[in-house]
Amino acid sequence: SFARCFESKRDELDEAVELMEDGLKVMREAESDAFKLKTAVTELQLTAEEKKEEFESLQDLFVEEEARVVAEEAKVKAFEDYASQILGDAQRQRELVISDLNEGVPFLESMAVAHATVEREDVGKTAVLNKLPHDFVEDVFGALVVMFAGINEKIQTKKDGRVDDRTRSWTSARTTLLGNVNGFIDGLEEYKVLIEAGEVPEVNMRDVRRYLVLEHMQRPEAMIEDHSTVAATLATWITNAVKYFDLLGLVEPKREVLRKFLQQHTAAQKRLEAARDALVQKKARLERLRRDVETVRKQWLDAVE
Secondary structure: HHHHHHHHHHHHHHHHHHHHHHHHHHHHHHHHHHHHHHHHHHHHHHHHHHHHHHHHHHHHHHHHHHHHHHHHHHHHHHHOOOHHHHHHHHHHHHHHHHHHHHOOHHHHHHHOOOOOOOOHHHHHHOOOOOOOOOOOHHHHHHHHHHHOOOOOOOOOOOOOOOOOOOHHHHHHHHHHHHOOOOHHHHHHHHHHHHHHHOOHHHHHHHOOHHHHHOOHHHOOOHHHHHHHHHHHHHHHHHHHHHHHHHHHHHEEEEEHHHHHHHHHHHHHHHHHHHHHHHHHHHHHHHHHHHHHHHHHHHHHHEEEE
């Protein structure tokens, strides 16, 4: 009765306590889960914010690098235009030089014909003459002595590189010039190369002009009429050699301009290549940034979702 009633109530209380404890446990677990969820949400929010900031930072870098690429492309285009302009200038200057040099072809042809016409046997016969048949022959060889001064080591020159009248005389010329007939004739052929190489002393060409104004030097055909074919041929060679020397002197300033254009073009090409290399590097960096921007953007969007 009372005992049974008390026992029944105690059982009910124990059951109620147990239920209450279970409820408290569920509440504590729910509270823990809520805290974890809140923490997870907070972390996701922070991650999304960080990724957003990282994305915006990379985007700014991308825009800056893109501007650098555009600027480098403009620089490359400017260098290309400049190099092309310089090359065009060089080509036009080269055409002027070639045109002027073509005017020297007749002089070279006349020198070549004169060289080919000179007979070694006739020169040898002239070399052994103690007395020349005509004074103009001495003038021809005197002019040749002047032209080969500083080239032929046997020809004595003064301190200023000039030769005196005695050295120009036939007595001296037959020894210095014609002591080796083959060497003398070969020297006529090689003289063109010496002119082009700038190895003919200018003083020679200044002094030889005193002979060019002589009537028989201007009319070599008159020497032939007087049976002096060797002298006539050599007079023709002398006149055309001087003309060729003068022509190259006039062309040289234009050739110097051409050399400067070519040097400028070489320098422009080097700058152009350097700019192109820099552009390749900047484009590669831009592409890496683009990929980084896309990666971080995707991470940001994933964090937001």
